[in-house]
Amino acid sequence: MQEKNVKNRKAFLIIDLQNDFCLGGALAVPQGDQIIPVLNECIRVFIQKKLPVLVTRDWHPEKSSHFKEFGGLWPAHCVQNTKGAQFHPQLQLPENTIIISGGMNPNEDGYSAFDGVDSKGVEFVQVLKDLNIEELYIGGLATDYCVKQSVLDAVKYGFKVNLLIDAIKGVNISPNDSKVAIKEMLNSGVSAITLDEMSKQF
Numbered sequence: 037m038q039e040k041n042v043k044n045r046k047a048f049l050i051i052d053l054q055n056d057f058c059l060g061g062a063l064a065v066p067q068g069d070q071i072i073p074v075l076n077e078c079i080r081v082f083i084q085k086k087l088p089v090l091v092t093r094d095w096h097p098e099k100s101s102h103f104k105e106f107g108g109l110w111p112a113h114c115v116q117n118t119k120g121a122q123f124h125p126q127l128q129l130p131e132n133t134i135i136i137s138g139g140m141n142p143n144e145d146g147y148s149a150f151d152g153v154d155s156k157g158v159e160f161v162q163v164l165k166d167l168n169i170e171e172l173y174i175g176g177l178a179t180d181y182c183v184k185q186s187v188l189d190a191v192k193y194g195f196k197v198n199l200l201i202d203a204i205k206g207v208n209i210s211p212n213d214s215k216v217a218i219k220e221m222l223n224s225g226v227s228a229i230t231l232d233e234m235s236k237q238f
């Protein structure tokens with residue numbers, strides 16, 4: 037069970053660890069699968085501390101201006117209720133994981149977790165407020181799109197953000213995209229942290 041009435045709570049947020057972003061998927065992020073063991077370790081730390089784990093999923097309609105076919109940048113991926121949109125089978129999500137779905141608007145990319153909603157349609161920022169979460173640890177895919185937008189929005193909304201630097205991978209359409217994205221995130225006031233460093237803090 038998740039304890040609700042605690043202040044200054046930390047939570048773990050995993051971005052878009054879905055089949056289509058991993059090896060063999062429609063929009064495979066290079067080495068995307070390699071971060072799964074790191075994410076699983078982080079999950080264990082949060083479970084042990086009875087702290088919430090939240091995940092986002094890219095959850096697009098079949099027709100979206102996000103897809104090449106309809107004028108966007110990407111091959112079709114993470115279409116709602118397809119295998120490609122399922123979480124990677126090796127990701128060991130706790131039973132009470134909170135799922136935030138994004139990218140559902142057919143006219144928007146919807147990269148940020150803060151454009152997403154929970155299963156009841158509650159906006160992500162409200163979900164965090166209801167859980168008294170003030171500090172986020174963030175990992176997942178992809179560094180240069182959904183991770184970046186989610187991190188920058190989290191800072192904008194006033195959350196303290198720790199970017200799990202060994203638990204992210206980028207698309208890198210241009211070779212330096214992830215590097216540039218990480219710089220931009222760090223410049224916004226985010227802390228970069230490794231799994232090891234995090235484990236010691238807890």
Ligand code: VGL
Binds near residue numbers: 094178
């Ligand atoms: C993402 C490209 C397209 C992401 C989503 O999760 O970073 N990237 N859709």
Ligand code: ZN
Binds near residue numbers: 096
């Ligand atoms: Zn997408």
